[in-house]
Amino acid sequence: MTEKQYDRVEETLFHDMLQNGLHIYVDRKPGFAKSYAFFATNYGGMDMRFQMDGQWHDTPAGVAHFLEHKMFDTKDGNALQILSANGASPNAFTSTAITGYYFDSTEKFEENLKTLLSFVSVPWFTPESVAKEQGIIGQEIRMGDDDPDTQVFYSMLKGLYEYSPVRIDIAGTVESIAQITDQTLYDCHKAFYNPGNMVLCVAGDVDPQRVCALAREILPEEGKGEIPRDYGKPESNRAFQSEVVREMEVSTPIFRLGWKAEPVDKGPERLRQQLMGELVCEALLGTSSPLYARLYEQGLVNDSFDYGYEAYPGVAILAAGGESRDPWAVRAEVMEETARICREGIEEHLWRRLKKAAYGNRVKTLNSFESVCVNLAQGHFNGTDYLTFPEVYDGIEKSDVEQCIRRWITSERTCLAVIRPKGSAK
């Protein structure tokens, strides 16, 4: 086991790798009453085609999310109830690239950790329980169909990407999940829930040695390691479509503007580009940028406006959106501001304070155990050391961010997705 100090953010991280390939990270948080554990697999909505035991498997959309729902079932009952009865607050989520299971508790941490490791590593599916879940998840998908925020997000992804599975809804469709059987779930569990494809992150006033000992005790001795996947044909830097417009029952148009950035391979550069991508957003259209003030005063955006940078295997996107009476005008304003920045550069004062604010806001996230563990897990799968972000910030110059704006914020790389009120004309 190794111990590493991160002086600038005052964190101490323990790391070990078990024989089965599982990586374990423990962030010691002395003085906290609560402990938190996050057990995650490098498997998300976009991992639909993969190789196991020399064979390629094609699976329907929505399996990772379906599996997450069914993992809580155990041969003797339900792990959620066991954890709750033990004073823990458990939950789980599935994202585009990972699935994670977690709990926090102030007492019986070791017992709860054992339960977590055990229910996630031991599958228990039956045709009946799969059929029942198809109904429940079907309802969840229909709810998403009615949710304009979900719809505008996927409209943007579908507009930007032609082949990448990132364009497909994590939950799948009613039709795709109808194809899922208990055998599909067992196969995917075997491939992706092997310790070599997983990570365990813990934060709290706990003994790292005990965490590793419990993981050794509960988890299988052998792992398969990483699973090769296929994400479809390579994508160009151009957006597949420049506009996607749909109508729904909304009172105001809802929009999302996306730009394709170059995807970065696994490794430290992933974190650097993440931080640069966020600074691009802040400098160009962040809440303290000149453009935002202009958009707000003209009533083109309101409090619902948000923005960010997201990256998945083969995918990197800058996106911004919210409610607007005229999303096309927002796009025009953004492009105009981009042209201005390309001409004049980012104002020196603005740059300095944006960087301070971005740094401070990221340090603040370390107050949250959940945020620490999720970032450590994602960093691990991406080949980055999350807690080195202060040093990475040091190495980012104004000219780097200007360069990104010049390269990424172009009309060829843009897609504007709009959900407009039914019957409204444009």
Added chain:
Amino acid sequence: MLQVTQKDLRPGVHLTAVQTRKFKTSVLGVTLMVPLDKRNASANALLPYVLRRGTYNRPDMQTLSAALDEMYGGTVSPIVRKKGEALCIGLTGSFLDDALAPEDAGIRDAAARLLTELLLHPALENGGFRTDYVAGEKKNLMNRIRAQINDKRLYATARLTAEMCADEAYGTDRLGDEASAAAITPESLWNRYQDLLSTAAVELYYCGSASPEQVEQTFAELISGIPEGERRMVSVGQVLSHAPAGTPRMVTEPLDVAQCKLSMGFRTGGITAGDRAYPALQLFNAVYGGTTTSKLFMNVREKLSLCYYSSSMLEKFKGLMLVSSGVEYKNQERAKQEILSQLEACQRGEIDRAELESGRRAVVSSLRTLSDSQARLEDYWLGQTVAGLTEKPEKLAERVEQVTLKEVVTAAQKVELDTVYLLKGQEE
């Protein structure tokens, strides 16, 4: 790990400083505390929102945001709270702790200067508040008051307390009412502001890595800027030991709702946060309806399926216990009877070991994790200041560990039904 220092800096100006290295952020706050009163409630609630709009130095949102960015991404929020019958009007901010910032950053001092400006040196127009800021925030306040009806569960609880405490100061909502909000003018708000600045009790709060001495230094400018004057001491106000004569009262209101909300208000026999019996009352509440292993949850919801939800909570400074539940109209009478019969079971001592212990675990865990959250800590200590209490949450947790079944039953026996409020559909 966590040092709490409380101190009177001047008559009516009090400091609570929590020193800890647990967090990456420090919290700084200033709160004016006054007795709740119906006439001024809306103006009191409006004030921090108008102050947050701009200062003489940073007169608009953009310059304020820039100042906060300079402090490594700080935030300042207006916050209006009721603690018993005291109204707490505050500006509270969260900032990167200096321990984690470059040495010369001086975030704590800059944050205190900003709070000083916000509280004492607002953006002016003709010697008073800017009329556009007052108009804008007045509109927002009226929207917030109107929007209370959107959450039917909270609305029913608010209506219950208003009815139950109609003759007490506590019956006034923290935001006041729409009519008095509408009547506020820039002049009347300015007068209210001057009055509050010179007569309200002031609480300064800090939580972070600095020592109490450093904190006092940091707040020096704010402390000296607060005008001299006779400040009214604040308290949690009046607590009734018994439900008044003529109770239980039944209030029914029709509204366009699909599901009825049944809210029941009880008096806790005068037991409040400062009492020796308070840990027993807390544990009783947990066993009765405060958790997902409680009697109300297990029986009224799970076993009899009479409610979509049914739970109880304490108003610890006012000596109230409020039960709220969502029911079908046809089940509301049975639900009410069942809620009362579960109380009677507690009063007869029918609480088994598992119920008592899982309730105890929930209360203890909630008290212990309080110190893991800067926001919860701040709220806890503000309440303690208003109530004149000094007990730390960990000490209270220790007392909860010691509570016996007999003490829980004794606390339960003091509980009396005061008012039943039913929000029902138009058709029923």
